[in-house]
Amino acid sequence: MNIHGSRHSFFILLLAAAHLFPRIVSDSRAAELPPVRVAAQLDSEPKFVAQGNIVAGNCVDIFRAIEKIDPDIKFTGEQRWLPLKRIEAMTAAGQLDAICGLIKNEERTSSYRILETPLFVVTYHFLVRADDSVNVKSLGEVRQLKSDGIILVNGGSGAVSFLKNAGNLKIDSSASSTGGNIEKLLAGRGRFFFYRQPGLNSEVRKSGHEGKVRVLPTTFDAQVFYMMLGPHIPKETEARIAQALGKLNERGELKHIAEKWASY
Secondary structure, rough: OOOOHHHHHHHHHHHHHHHHHHHHHHHHHHOOOOEOOOOOOOOOOOOOOEEEEEEOHHHHHHHHHHHHHHHOOOEEOOOOOOHHHHHHHHHOOOHHHHEEEEEEEEHHHOOOOEEEOOOEEEEEEEEEEEEEHHHOOOOHHHOOOOHHHOOOOOOOHHHHHHHHHHHOOOOOOOOOOOOHHHHHHHHOOOOOEEEOOEEEEEEEEHHOOOOEEOOOOOEEEEEEEEEEEEEOOOHHHHHHHHHHHHHHHOHHHHHHHHHHHHHH
């Protein structure tokens, strides 16, 4: 081929590349992951903690750590407070995409995609009135109290299933907030309030009733909390979040985040 023919072929290739380039850019943008929509769960400290006008906490740190591992993943909405029941309903309906820090149970297993990597572990304790000398060390002892052993627990929480499965306990889950249940406890409408550590101490402080209640030392349960995704979320997004969480776990960063908020 002569020089003029070579130049002609070269310019044809350049022209073709110019036409292809916008399509390549467009395809690349189309392949970007959509934002992962979440919300801050009310009454869930230290998962989500109000610090002035900012929402911080264990789960917010986990979101930022995932984004650092995989910059294509972006969590949005963690500065908006919603109750747990609404968050679960919106995630199941495709209006939110992920929930940080829930206990596995049969209903959630059928409603969400649960990622395998544990986020953190919590222990459950009883809160009682400070002037109540009770010091139960087992659920069997609570059963023996019968009607004098009513257990208050937040409605909709994973702890409800645990108590129901234990059997023959007097459970009141009519209140959905921790503050409401502490008020009920002080009013004598229950003997015990079942809640988790970390979180219980901060909820007592927030209620303004320090000195009026005390935490029994016995641990009655320990539960692993997980990240749960809506059934509608793209498979690639699910795989990328799962991969990022796996790396954070291997590096010990999830443990470090949990320890940061353990005394809250």
